[in-house]
Amino acid sequence: MRLWARLAWPRQQMLVTATLMTPALLVMLLLFLLPMGRLLLLSIQGESGPTLAHYAELLRPVYGRLLGFTFQLALVVTLLCLLLGYPIAYLLAATTGSARRWMMVALLLALWLSILARTYAWIILLQRNGVINGLLQAAGIIGQPLELVYNRFGVYVGMVHILLPFMVITLVPTLRAIDPALPRAARSLGASAPVTFLRVYLPLSAPGVLAGSTLVFTMALGFFVTPAVLGGGHATTIAMVIQDQVQNLIDFPLASATSIVLLAASIATLSVYDRLVGIDRIFGGTR
Amino acid sequence: MTALTLESPTRLRGLKVYSWTLLTIMLLPAAILIPLSFSADAAFVFPPRAYSLRWYERLWDQSRWRDAALLSLQVAALAALVATLLGSPAAIGLARLPPRLARSFRQVFIAPLIVPLMVLGVALYFQFAALRLLGSVWSLVLAHTVLVMPFVMITVSARLVSLDPALERAAHASGAGPWKTLARVVLPLLAPAMAAGAAFAFIFSFDEVVIAQFLAGPRLETLPRRLWEGIAIGGLENTITAVTSLQIAIALIGILMVEGWTRRRWNQPAGFAADVSTRLGPSLGLLPAAERGGAAIEFEAVIKRFGDHAAVDCVSLRVEPGEFLTVLGPSGSGKTTLLMLLAGFTGHDSGRILVEGRDIGPVAPHRRDIGVVFQSYALFPHLDVRRNVAFPLSVRGLPRAEIDRRVDEMLHLVRLEAFSTRRITQLSGGQQQRVALARAIVFRPRVLLMDEPLAALDRNLRLDMQIEIKRLHRALGQTVIYVTHDQEEALNLSDRIAIMHSGQMQQVGSPKELYLKPANTFVAGFFGATNLFRGIAAGACLVCSPELALRLPEVRHGRIAASLRPESIELLAADASRRGELAGTVVEVTFQGSVMRLLVAAAGRSLVVTKPSTSPAAAFRPGDAVLLDWDLSALHLMEDEA
Numbered sequence: 001m002r003l004w005a006r007l008a009w010p011r012q013q014m015l016v017t018a019t020l021m022t023p024a025l026l027v028m029l030l031l032f033l034l035p036m037g038r039l040l041l042l043s044i045q046g047e048s049g050p051t052l053a054h055y056a057e058l059l060r061p062v063y064g065r066l067l068g069f070t071f072q073l074a075l076v077v078t079l080l081c082l083l084l085g086y087p088i089a090y091l092l093a094a095t096t097g098s099a100r101r102w103m104m105v106a107l108l109l110a111l112w113l114s115i116l117a118r119t120y121a122w123i124i125l126l127q128r129n130g131v132i133n134g135l136l137q138a139a140g141i142i143g144q145p146l147e148l149v150y151n152r153f154g155v156y157v158g159m160v161h162i163l164l165p166f167m168v169i170t171l172v173p174t175l176r177a178i179d180p181a182l183p184r185a186a187r188s189l190g191a192s193a194p195v196t197f198l199r200v201y202l203p204l205s206a207p208g209v210l211a212g213s214t215l216v217f218t219m220a221l222g223f224f225v226t227p228a229v230l231g232g233g234h235a236t237t238i239a240m241v242i243q244d245q246v247q248n249l250i251d252f253p254l255a256s257a258t259s260i261v262l263l264a265a266s267i268a269t270l271s272v273y274d275r276l277v278g279i280d281r282i283f284g285g286t287r
Numbered sequence: 288m289t290a291l292t293l294e295s296p297t298r299l300r301g302l303k304v305y306s307w308t309l310l311t312i313m314l315l316p317a318a319i320l321i322p323l324s325f326s327a328d329a330a331f332v333f334p335p336r337a338y339s340l341r342w343y344e345r346l347w348d349q350s351r352w353r354d355a356a357l358l359s360l361q362v363a364a365l366a367a368l369v370a371t372l373l374g375s376p377a378a379i380g381l382a383r384l385p386p387r388l389a390r391s392f393r394q395v396f397i398a399p400l401i402v403p404l405m406v407l408g409v410a411l412y413f414q415f416a417a418l419r420l421l422g423s424v425w426s427l428v429l430a431h432t433v434l435v436m437p438f439v440m441i442t443v444s445a446r447l448v449s450l451d452p453a454l455e456r457a458a459h460a461s462g463a464g465p466w467k468t469l470a471r472v473v474l475p476l477l478a479p480a481m482a483a484g485a486a487f488a489f490i491f492s493f494d495e496v497v498i499a500q501f502l503a504g505p506r507l508e509t510l511p512r513r514l515w516e517g518i519a520i521g522g523l524e525n526t527i528t529a530v531t532s533l534q535i536a537i538a539l540i541g542i543l544m545v546e547g548w549t550r551r552r553w554n555q556p557a558g559f560a561a562d563v564s565t566r567l568g569p570s571l572g573l574l575p576a577a578e579r580g581g582a583a584i585e586f587e588a589v590i591k592r593f594g595d596h597a598a599v600d601c602v603s604l605r606v607e608p609g610e611f612l613t614v615l616g617p618s619g620s621g622k623t624t625l626l627m628l629l630a631g632f633t634g635h636d637s638g639r640i641l642v643e644g645r646d647i648g649p650v651a652p653h654r655r656d657i658g659v660v661f662q663s664y665a666l667f668p669h670l671d672v673r674r675n676v677a678f679p680l681s682v683r684g685l686p687r688a689e690i691d692r693r694v695d696e697m698l699h700l701v702r703l704e705a706f707s708t709r710r711i712t713q714l715s716g717g718q719q720q721r722v723a724l725a726r727a728i729v730f731r732p733r734v735l736l737m738d739e740p741l742a743a744l745d746r747n748l749r750l751d752m753q754i755e756i757k758r759l760h761r762a763l764g765q766t767v768i769y770v771t772h773d774q775e776e777a778l779n780l781s782d783r784i785a786i787m788h789s790g791q792m793q794q795v796g797s798p799k800e801l802y803l804k805p806a807n808t809f810v811a812g813f814f815g816a817t818n819l820f821r822g823i824a825a826g827a828c829l830v831c832s833p834e835l836a837l838r839l840p841e842v843r844h845g846r847i848a849a850s851l852r853p854e855s856i857e858l859l860a861a862d863a864s865r866r867g868e869l870a871g872t873v874v875e876v877t878f879q880g881s882v883m884r885l886l887v888a889a890a891g892r893s894l895v896v897t898k899p900s901t902s903p904a905a906a907f908r909p910g911d912a913v914l915l916d917w918d919l920s921a922l923h924l925m926e927d928e929a
Contacts, residue, residue, distance in 0.1 A: 009651040010634060016465045017380045021392070024377035024436065028395055031433045035410035036402075042413060088306045094299070103310065105542065110313035112487070112538045114494040116514045117531030121316030123518070124323065124528075131319060161313065222403020224497050229518055239405035239497075246409055246501070256413075259406040270401055 036263075043256035054257035063241075067261075070238045073152075073227070074220035077159045081216050082209065084160070085167040089208075092168070093175035111165035119229045122158050123149055126230075150232025158226040163219060167212040174208025207277045214273040218266045238262050317535050324528035342529035352513065352526065356533075359493055359510035362424065366431035367489035373432070374439035375481050379473060381440070382447045400437040404497040407434065412501040422504030430502055431492040438491060439484035446480035453665035456632050459652040460659035461679035462730060468653075471682065475669045479545075486541040493537065510534075581609035581766030582643045582733035584629065589638035591624055598624040599635070600790035606768060611760055612795075613769045613777040616787035617813070622770045623662075625787070626736045629768065630659050642734065653682075658727035658765075660737040664719050666711045672722050673698070673707040679730040693729060700759065701725045717748045724756070728763060737769045741776065753779045774814060786810050802852075807925055811850040818856075818894045820849040821927050835890035838868065840919040848927040853897040855921035858885065858904040859914040867914030869894075873907045889915060 044050045092103055125131045126149035133145040186196040224239040245255035324342055326335030346352045381389050411430045420426045458468040496511035517527050584606040591599040598621045606612050614622040627633045631652035639646050666675050676697055680690045698704045701721040741749045760767055777784050778798050785795040794806040805811035822831035824843035830836045859865055871889025883905040885896045898904040
């Protein structure tokens with residue numbers, strides 16, 4: 001106690017900060033940075049010294065197709081989430097009181113529902129003799145049951161369903177932060193409602209749109225459970241390839257190389273975002 | 288409230304219908320699964336033909352499901368706990384780092400959220416395999432800890448950003464050291480965010496299958512793994528509906544608990560003891576101020592730089608014991624920085640700050656025995672009025688009875704006895720202000736600092752509070768340094784006024800001195816309205832422009848400025864028989880209550896003149912030709928530094 005009290009105030013503050021951060025930093029170092037480094041090493045490990053052979057193997061057309069599909073899937077899902085989610089976020093930003101609270105509870109519930117449970121529910125809903133086909137047939141709209149699941153359609157439904165809440169929740173704070181006086185000013189200056197939206201509101205919401213899209217895109221890139229279950233083998237993503245390489249092919253270096261490629265894609269997306277908006281936004285901005 | 292005013296009601300109604308439809312679809316899986324889990328049938332018929340609990344019974348009977356569920360609960364609870372214990376302090380630390388360092392650390396901490404689960408799973412699989420830790424519960428717990436820590440950190444950081452930084456300073460000024468401030472102010476305020484972060488972490492870990500698949504080995508089957516096998520390999524089975532329904536229930540309970548807790552948090556009734564810390568022993572400053580008097584304060588050539596900019600530029604100033612000194616200046620003049628230096632929240636770059644002749648540079652803020660009233664009040668939102676006022680005494684470890692006695696006395700003094708159990712948010716601005724004042728003086732500091740304490744109040748309340756502050760100062764006798772940009776406030780309160788501008792002390796003196804004998808053109812122009820004439824003096828004449836030359840009361844030479852207060856100018860109707868110093872035309876007349884303010888154009892510039900509303904000069908109208916006259920001794924001459 002005496003020793004501590006003798007320390008200068010800034011020194012005390014620094015020590016407090018260091019004490020607070022050290023345990024978490026150690027855990028991150030040992031259980032995150034170190035394993036990632038090991039993965040990188042493993043991916044260039046050959047029988048005789050470092051090699052890029054595993055990466056060369058990824059140049060085969062089959063991997064190109066798989067990568068292409070994974071990116072396309074992530075991109076389409078992101079766009080769908082943005083289009084479907086923006087109006088909800090707009091409404092959430094524009095309302096207050098209990099209506100807003102209930103919408104937030106519904107959204108949070110949708111966000112935190114078990115991914116496995118939801119995927120399972122979509123099978124029940126979409127399968128040949130499932131709830132939706134049943135309803136459509138009973139209503140006489142279709143004669144034969146539609147193929148709604150175990151194909152790419154099912155994967156899109158499942159992934160948009162899981163990722164939409166993430167998009168909305170990221171959008172809301174940006175939309176709420178828009179000064180309501182700005183659109184009003186635009187209206188008073190002669191802009192119609194659609195013009196006001198396009199030229200004032202939408203540009204002001206751009207940081208939120210970028211944040212939400214980046215988040216959803218990086219998450220979609222690494223998706224595994226939903227495409228594996230709802231795709232029925234017709235929607236193989238890179239994450240599924242990696243699992244196959246580890247558990248069935250037992251080719252660890254190749255799995256490492258594939259992982260590094262997927263990781264690089266995620267980091268690239270994120271650094272573009274960081275350039276445009278700044279990653280600090282994810283932490284609620286800086287003081 | 289916000290964009291509503293813009294939108295026609297019909298359009299917003301359309302938006303509402305759309306949003307609720309989509310949200311309903313979002314919740315559709317839950318709506319389907321829960322009824323199905325109670326179906327008596329093995330087939331998936333919706334709605335079920337008959338209901339039973341057989342799938343739940345089967346779940347409990349089959350040890351595989353039960354064990355999996357218990358294991359998952361264990362893993363998720365441990366991971367959430369460890370992540371909260373590690374992540375919350377780290378988030379607090381992150382907020383204190385310099386921005387650039389904080390940025391790089393943030394990128395590290397956020398990374399597990401960005402790295403695809405499969406990649407993290409593979410990497411950890413190799414890592415734990417190398418350490419021969421595969422298949423242990425702890426390997427999974429640790430992996431999940433890394434995975435869910437960002438949730439905790441993001442939630443806690445978001446709350447931290449929304450907290451007033453002055454709260455921590457207020458705790459220091461009240462006498463709490465760094466650890467006590469963390470324990471009694473920061474952590475209680477963060478508790479709801481930590482709970483929310485922990486809940487999110489729990490839910491996420493409870494549902495995680497990809498990493499669990501790699502790390503747990505064959506013996507440790509978590510619930511998501513069991514489910515995954517059921518769905519991906521075993522096909523559809525009704526037991527799964529029961530499991531997933533239970534998961535939905537857990538998520539729902541978690542969300543509602545967090546919701547409820549965050550709302551109840553600030554409603555706790557008073558009654559938990561003013562506790563801890565008898566370690567510190569009797570601290571300084573617990574004698575009545577009347578016996579101790581105020582302390583003398585001295586700034587000696589104090590400099591504080593922020594980058595290249597000197598916020599406080601070589602300020603020297605002596606404040607007498609028990610004096611009420613106001614620091615007056617435009618915003619950005621460095622007056623708040625001066626206070627923060629004295630309170631110890633920022634360190635100065637050179638010079639000395641002495642209290643009672645002792646250099647307090649190395650003294651930590653909580654040991655300086657200086658009370659501070661913050662502009663934002665910085666009242667602790669998690670404590671009621673009584674416990675806010677008791678805080679400085681409680682962190683000094685005073686006996687309970689003594690604390691009660693002195694808090695009662697103080698609440699009486701600021702007339703808030705009736706509000707002692709109120710929450711801070713239930714108080715009006717003026718009441719909050721009085722709580723802040725009571726908290727700053729309850730430990731009888733010999734120095735009280737006030738940083739624009741009345742800026743947020745409306746005018747009438749401000750005048751009332753000024754009288755109150757004056758009364759308290761007379762009763763308690765501390766040395767008070769009061770920062771404001773409001774001249775009227777400075778005039779009403781102060782023994783002396785110190786005028787600051789761009790980091791430098793311009794002049795210190797009584798209000799009368801400052802008004803009648805300003806040291807330079809800034810003080811002349813800032814403190815009260817004036818007409819400033821700048822020019823070259825040659826003998827008893829000041830040449831300002833080709834059209835304007837003034838007679839001077841004394842012989843001067845070189846570049847000088849003359850100040851002429853608006854009330855010392857006589858206004859006469861233009862008349863060939865009379866002579867004035869200048870001839871001009873009235874441009875504007877405004878009624879200001881007790882005086883009329885006239886703007887007169889003369890010799891290519893405009894002059895301000897004030898006359899009592901009752902005087903004949905008040906009858907002039909715009910366009911009238913007038914003569915301006917004044918006593919030569921009314922001209923105050925200064926060096927012109929510009």
